[in-house]
Amino acid sequence: MNFDRTSFRHHIESLRGEWERALNEHGFDAALVPAGTNSYYFADDQSPPFRPNPHFARWVPEPLTENAVLLVRPAMTPKLFFYQPEDFWYVPPTVPDWANDAFDVAVYQEAEHQIKDIVEATRSLANVAYVGPDTELASNLALTTKDVTPLVDQLDYGRSFKTAFEITNMKGATEIGVRGHLAAHRAFLSGASEFDIHMAYLDASKQTESDLPYPNIIALNEHAGTLHYQHYDRLTPKNVHSFLIDAGGKFNGYHSDITRSYSAVPGDDFDSLIQALDEKQQGLINGIGLGLSYLDLHERMHHDIAELLVAFGFVTCSAEAAFDQRLTDAFFPHGLGHLLGLQTHDVGGRLTAGQANNSKPSDRFPTLRLTRQIEANQIFTVEPGIYFIPMLIDSVKNPADIDRDRVQAFVPFGGIRIEDNVLATENGHENLTRPAFEKALAQ
Ligand code: GLY
Ligand code: MN
Numbered sequence: 001m002n003f004d005r006t007s008f009r010h011h012i013e014s015l016r017g018e019w020e021r022a023l024n025e026h027g028f029d030a031a032l033v034p035a036g037t038n039s040y041y042f043a044d045d046q047s048p049p050f051r052p053n054p055h056f057a058r059w060v061p062e063p064l065t066e067n068a069v070l071l072v073r074p075a076m077t078p079k080l081f082f083y084q085p086e087d088f089w090y091v092p093p094t095v096p097d098w099a100n101d102a103f104d105v106a107v108y109q110e111a112e113h114q115i116k117d118i119v120e121a122t123r124s125l126a127n128v129a130y131v132g133p134d135t136e137l138a139s140n141l142a143l144t145t146k147d148v149t150p151l152v153d154q155l156d157y158g159r160s161f162k163t164a165f166e167i168t169n170m171k172g173a174t175e176i177g178v179r180g181h182l183a184a185h186r187a188f189l190s191g192a193s194e195f196d197i198h199m200a201y202l203d204a205s206k207q208t209e210s211d212l213p214y215p216n217i218i219a220l221n222e223h224a225g226t227l228h229y230q231h232y233d234r235l236t237p238k239n240v241h242s243f244l245i246d247a248g249g250k251f252n253g254y255h256s257d258i259t260r261s262y263s264a265v266p267g268d269d270f271d272s273l274i275q276a277l278d279e280k281q282q283g284l285i286n287g288i289g290l291g292l293s294y295l296d297l298h299e300r301m302h303h304d305i306a307e308l309l310v311a312f313g314f315v316t317c318s319a320e321a322a323f324d325q326r327l328t329d330a331f332f333p334h335g336l337g338h339l340l341g342l343q344t345h346d347v348g349g350r351l352t353a354g355q356a357n358n359s360k361p362s363d364r365f366p367t368l369r370l371t372r373q374i375e376a377n378q379i380f381t382v383e384p385g386i387y388f389i390p391m392l393i394d395s396v397k398n399p400a401d402i403d404r405d406r407v408q409a410f411v412p413f414g415g416i417r418i419e420d421n422v423l424a425t426e427n428g429h430e431n432l433t434r435p436a437f438e439k440a441l442a443q
């Protein structure tokens with residue numbers, strides 16, 4: 001799988017239409033979209049890996065584009081001002097071949113020439129929307145004072161609907177992640193440490209740490225109870241109970257975001273709980289269709305988890321009471337999922353077609369990243385979890401219905417999360433993750 005130029009051209013046609021409509025609607029003559037520039041650590045000449053402005057990357061899906069700038073004007077071929085200095089300390093960015101299919105490309109070795117040409121190209125335009133990070137470039141331009149927020153909201157809203165090119169890239173990102181997951185699972189079975197599992201993942205997925213869409217979460221035992229656990233212990237614990245891996249892949253800039261959980265002892269209660277949550281997750285995904293509200297799915301999963309808490313003896317009341325008393329919140333403290341794309345947590349999950357940010361999604365779940373209706377071509381994660389986190393169990397207001405001893409027995413396992421990536425289609429949905437595992441396992 002590589003770069004499909006035909007599909008890319010269709011993607012660009014679609015973007016041009018979308019941006020033209022948005023610019024017209026919000027009264028802008030053009031948009032200037034910088035890729036961004038590297039920032040340095042304080043008082044240092046080292047910088048974190050470059051990540052392009054996602055609005056730019058959607059047009060130019062190439063990782064190394066520092067200081068490139070795109071000018072988008074209705075009814076005109078977008079102009080790409082590409083900065084490619086001569087350098088012998090680092091390999092400079094280079095213009096990919098396919099860029100010439102979509103853009104009018106100008107390459108600059110000198111930043112002053114690039115900026116001069118951008119200033120020249122925008123001089124006669126009254127309202128240029130600057131869509132990107134505030135860099136030195138912005139201070140060189142006579143930018144409009146018109147607020148770009150409604151325009152950017154509309155573009156962010158549109159980013160949730162993936163083109164065929166984007167869907168193909170996300171399938172590529174899934175294949176990469178799945179290769180890493182299978183190797184990581186094998187490493188776990190062979191008794192590897194978190195560090196060695198992490199290295200097995202990188203090796204099999206052929207990604208460096210800076211290629212990863214987000215830092216791998218590789219958690220043995222109670223570490224799985226830290227939602228974004230960020231260390232890699234060099235030693236395997238004496239007694240291994242469980243393994244949680246949340247790790248993805250990146251392909252042409254697009255992300256996958258995949259989590260699997262394993263018990264060290266097949267058939268033990270923790271393993272049964274994993275299987276039971278897996279069934280609930282698949283049951284929920286199987287019911288996904290157009291027009292459902294993602295907030296409703298999140299609430300439905302809380303009811304499913306309430307049933308599991310009862311069935312496995314963590315609570316002594318009914319499932320309804322566990323939901324009503326918010327006991328499920330202590331075991332499932334994060335959202336069911338989020339939009340996925342050029343960012344792992346793709347923006348726009350709370351926007352409506354009318355642009356403005358929604359108010360809080362619900363009193364009970366104010367931090368959900370995705371509250372929209374499900375519409376065709378959205379890609380989002382479905383990632384329920386059940387965790388045994390002492391600080392959350394201790395903070396439950398009415399703990400009388402929690403079986404403390406039973407919960408305590410599961411604290412050494414940390415928790416479970418199962419995360420698939422789902423494409424909403426006209427006919428329902430397509431799970432991008434499960435078939436990729438099946439295909440890789442069959443090879
Ligand atoms: N990997 C981060 C998340 O699942 O949201
Ligand atoms: Mn996720």
Ligand code: MN
Pocket residue numbers: 246247257258259419
């Ligand atoms: Mn994840």
